[in-house]
Amino acid sequence: MPKYYMPTTLLSGKNCIKRHPRHIVHGRKCMIVTGRRSAKVSGALDDVTAVLKENGVDYEIYNKITNETGITEVYGLGKKMRENGTEYVIGIGGGSTLDAAKAAAVYAANDMEPMNIFEERYENKPLTVVCVPTTAGTGSDTTQYVMMTLDDPHRKRSFSSEACFPYATYLDSRYTMTLPADVTRNTAVDALCHAVESYLNVQASPFSDTVALEAIRLIGQCAPALAAGKFSEETREKLLVAASSGGMAVAHTGLNVVHAMGHQITCAKNVPHGRANGALLVEFIAWCAKADIMRAVDVITAFGSDLSSLKRFMNRAAPINIEVTQKDIDGWVENSITDTIAMNCPGTFTHDDERKIYYNALMNKDRKYNVW
Numbered sequence: 001m002p003k004y005y006m007p008t009t010l011l012s013g014k015n016c017i018k019r020h021p022r023h024i025v026h027g028r029k030c031m032i033v034t035g036r037r038s039a040k041v042s043g044a045l046d047d048v049t050a051v052l053k054e055n056g057v058d059y060e061i062y063n064k065i066t067n068e069t070g071i072t073e074v075y076g077l078g079k080k081m082r083e084n085g086t087e088y089v090i091g092i093g094g095g096s097t098l099d100a101a102k103a104a105a106v107y108a109a110n111d112m113e114p115m116n117i118f119e120e121r122y123e124n125k126p127l128t129v130v131c132v133p134t135t136a137g138t139g140s141d142t143t144q145y146v147m148m149t150l151d152d153p154h155r156k157r158s159f160s161s162e163a164c165f166p167y168a169t170y171l172d173s174r175y176t177m178t179l180p181a182d183v184t185r186n187t188a189v190d191a192l193c194h195a196v197e198s199y200l201n202v203q204a205s206p207f208s209d210t211v212a213l214e215a216i217r218l219i220g221q222c223a224p225a226l227a228a229g230k231f232s233e234e235t236r237e238k239l240l241v242a243a244s245s246g247g248m249a250v251a252h253t254g255l256n257v258v259h260a261m262g263h264q265i266t267c268a269k270n271v272p273h274g275r276a277n278g279a280l281l282v283e284f285i286a287w288c289a290k291a292d293i294m295r296a297v298d299v300i301t302a303f304g305s306d307l308s309s310l311k312r313f314m315n316r317a318a319p320i321n322i323e324v325t326q327k328d329i330d331g332w333v334e335n336s337i338t339d340t341i342a343m344n345c346p347g348t349f350t351h352d353d354e355r356k357i358y359y360n361a362l363m364n365k366d367r368k369y370n371v372w
């Protein structure tokens with residue numbers, strides 16, 4: 001039975017923190033979790049701390065999160081918060097930072113072994129988390145999912161708990177204005193993959209479709225800017241809304257094979273997450289078209305008249321230039337044998353299908369599409 005549960009309050013628009021400070025103030029003592037740079041440079045940290053000072057909230061700032069921050073460090077942060085009597089957490093940054101804030105909130109409320117977080121059952125409710133994204137892609141600000149880096153930085157593992165939905169998320173596109181063009185493109189393509197993987201998914205419902213299609217439509221409108229690498233305020237705003245909408249969509253359907261397969265490329269070839277997924281997206285849609293042509297058309301028409309239009313867009317916005325051999329592909333397919341994510345595909349997805357998608361996307365780049 002389709003279910004839609006989204007407890008996160010979304011506040012959006014310019015100066016939304018100053019205009020709606022009520023959700024930033026959720027106790028007397030808070031921990032602000034950030035990366036090393038973007039929270040400060042974007043102005044988000046100053047806006048948050050100004051509201052906290054005005055309201056007499058005692059705060060600490062932990063500004064050491066990177067893409068490679070491991071579970072032991074996040075556990076240590078949560079433990080420190082438990083000992084300090086921290087009452088709630090504000091995460092300001094990209095996906096790694098927001099996920100670290102969400103995980104630390106679990107550890108702060110639960111005296112547990114670090115790896116037990118993956119059991120997804122917690123004795124105590126995690127601390128309240130408020131998110132202020134400074135990138136437009138992750139969707140972590142609207143989901144119950146948390147991706148953790150294990151102590152080996154090449155190994156990631158995720159967990160999911162309804163208790164980990166953020167309490168509130170502030171979407172102010174001014175905080176994404178300083179993002180470099182390449183990061184903007186990679187994260188936008190990641191958001192597009194979230195929305196498409198949710199829409200072309202057996203778990204999709206009319207409710208998840210609504211937000212998924214809106215995300216696809218908005219990113220389609222931003223396609224010329226993404227291709228050119230030039231972003232107006234209006235474009236930034238659309239991308240931010242699209243990213244959170246993509247998050248809301250996958251919160252209800254789960255992801256699909258693109259993310260599982262893209263993860264192999266990221267690990268083996270050090271390709272950014274969004275770009276690795278984007279490299280596979282067109283082939284995934286072509287595969288889905290065999291099972292549900294109308295849904296595939298819904299996605300494609302946001303970018304032009306046919307699948308080749310989407311392919312041309314992806315080649316400009318998120319080009320991938322890596323050497324791949326058949327041996328690489330065989331290894332990636334072998335690695336994914338235990339992955340259950342293919343269960344969300346609209347049709348039976350075999351290892352031969354997977355091999356073909358990798359091959360066509362990475363080794364047969366001139367192929368022509370004749371989906372309809």
Ligand SMILES: [Fe+2]
Binds near residue numbers: 190191194
């Ligand atoms: Fe992603």
